Amino acid sequence: MFRGEKRAIAKIISIIENNEPQAQKIISLIYPRTGKAHIIGITGPPGAGKSTLVEKLAKELRNRKKTVGIVAVDPSSPFTGGAFLGDRVRMQDLTTDEGVYIRSMATRNHPGGLARATKDAAHVLDAAGKDVIIVETVGAGQSEVEVVKVAQTIVVVLAPGLGDDIQAIKAGQMEIGDIFVINKGDRENANKAVSDIEAALELNTEERGWKPLVLKTSALTGEGIGEFVETIEKHRTYLKQGALDTQRKATAEIELIEALKQKITQTIIQDLRQKGEWVRTTEKILAREIDPYSAADNLLKQHKAKAS
Amino acid sequence: MSTKEKKIRVLIAKPGLDSHDRGAKIVARALRDAGMEVIYTGLRQTPEQIAETALQEDADVIGLSILSGAHTTLFPRVMQLLRKKGMSDVMVFAGGIIPEEDIPALKKAGIKEVFGPGTPTSTLVEFVKNNVS
Numbered sequence: 282m283f284r285g286e287k288r289a290i291a292k293i294i295s296i297i298e299n300n301e302p303q304a305q306k307i308i309s310l311i312y313p314r315t316g317k318a319h320i321i322g323i324t325g326p327p328g329a330g331k332s333t334l335v336e337k338l339a340k341e342l343r344n345r346k347k348t349v350g351i352v353a354v355d356p357s358s359p360f361t362g363g364a365f366l367g368d369r370v371r372m373q374d375l376t377t378d379e380g381v382y383i384r385s386m387a388t389r390n391h392p393g394g395l396a397r398a399t400k401d402a403a404h405v406l407d408a409a410g411k412d413v414i415i416v417e418t419v420g421a422g423q424s425e426v427e428v429v430k431v432a433q434t435i436v437v438v439l440a441p442g443l444g445d446d447i448q449a450i451k452a453g454q455m456e457i458g459d460i461f462v463i464n465k466g467d468r469e470n471a472n473k474a475v476s477d478i479e480a481a482l483e484l485n486t487e488e489r490g491w492k493p494l495v496l497k498t499s500a501l502t503g504e505g506i507g508e509f510v511e512t513i514e515k516h517r518t519y520l521k522q523g524a525l526d527t528q529r530k531a532t533a534e535i536e537l538i539e540a541l542k543q544k545i546t547q548t549i550i551q552d553l554r555q556k557g558e559w560v561r562t563t564e565k566i567l568a569r570e571i572d573p574y575s576a577a578d579n580l581l582k583q584h585k586a587k588a589s
Numbered sequence: 590m591s592t593k594e595k596k597i598r599v600l601i602a603k604p605g606l607d608s609h610d611r612g613a614k615i616v617a618r619a620l621r622d623a624g625m626e627v628i629y630t631g632l633r634q635t636p637e638q639i640a641e642t643a644l645q646e647d648a649d650v651i652g653l654s655i656l657s658g659a660h661t662t663l664f665p666r667v668m669q670l671l672r673k674k675g676m677s678d679v680m681v682f683a684g685g686i687i688p689e690e691d692i693p694a695l696k697k698a699g700i701k702e703v704f705g706p707g708t709p710t711s712t713l714v715e716f717v718k719n720n721v722s
Contacts, residue, residue: 290645
């Protein structure tokens with residue numbers, strides 16, 4: 282896998298995605314070899330042109346002699362667990378390029394716009410030697426912002442006509458972008474959309490060191506793609522001047538918190554299930570004898586008493 | 590835990606030059622509704638693109654749809670490329686307009702089954718579930 286062997290990369294991502302028993306061992310082997318790639322997160326509402334833009338971005342990066350890994354996430358059905366992963370339809374020209382690896386991934390009902398395994402898949406591609414990794418979220422709503430935990434440069438892709446200046450002031454998606462791209466710039470109202478976003482960003486009161494930039498592209502005609510890549514480079518340079526360390530530290534903390542959450546809940550739930558306490562408590566909640574928060578307090582106390 | 594999280598990954602691809610993708614989309618949708626993860630690549634895929642996509646996506650199953658009549662050249666080429674990439678364990682089935690007399694040769698090339706027009710989607714779902722390795 283470290284040599285970039287594609288069959289190995291594919292199998293390892295599947296093992297992690299399926300949470301197979303070897304997954305943790307593999308992650309611990311990979312982890313020391315990560316942290317080299319620049320991870321770009323591409324997010325935005327459905328139909329804004331994210332996948333098409335990713336293809337153009339990857340091509341431009343290839344022209345500049347960079348190797349590229351792409352993880353493209355689409356939603357799983359909350360009813361059947363199945364998924365229709367269609368991002369590759371827009372990326373056909375990249376399929377047989379030896380310097381590009383694309384993996385489609387279903388959310389498997391993980392919230393936040395990514396799958397649970399997306400971050401680790403990006404780690405795998407990083408360790409396999411890809412220079413740039415592009416993570417494309419599901420068509421995201423206003424609060425699907427988990428991509429900030431995975432990527433170093435966040436690009437929010439919008440299209441003309443999606444909303445007015447009021448939408449642009451809202452929290453969530455509009456706060457996470459380092460770069461805002463108004464795609465479909467060949468359409469009318471594109472300049473209006475650019476100025477709406479710029480006006481909303483003017484209202485930012487918090488000093489963050491990097492002033493988000495707004496660009497206009499057309500993935501269809503290729504207009505603005507060169508400038509887009511240069512803006513990403515500019516953000517990368519900015520990060521390297523110190524912000525990257527702060528960002529990495531925050532990410533390390535988040536990764537640790539998530540790993541802890543997963544392990545702690547798993548251990549406690551398993552323990553309580555074995556003792557039958559789980560079923561008894563659920564029934565009490567069901568009968569409205571106790572609320573879930575007090576129940577959780579009680580269970581935690583019991584678990585701690587047993588552990589000590 | 591692993592058995593619960595493992596999903597069947599199916600690549601639905603259309604090799605050749607015809608643009609009739611309704612059948613492929615219906616099959617993709619039926620497999621999605623049966624709880625599988627379906628990777629859809631769109632029209633006019635070369636055998637190289639199909640094999641390469643299956644490799645990167647770690648597909649368990651490939652469904653090929655064709656209505657152009659070029660199946661006797663394109664399908665064996667896909668099978669040959671899969672073998673070359675070390676993916677002989679991937680189960681491949683096909684559908685579309687394929688004359689009865691061509692089927693034995695395609696099966697000999699490694700295509701597990703060929704489905705014609707009018708096949709109920711439930712038959713396909715059962716077939717994929719029972720034959721995935």
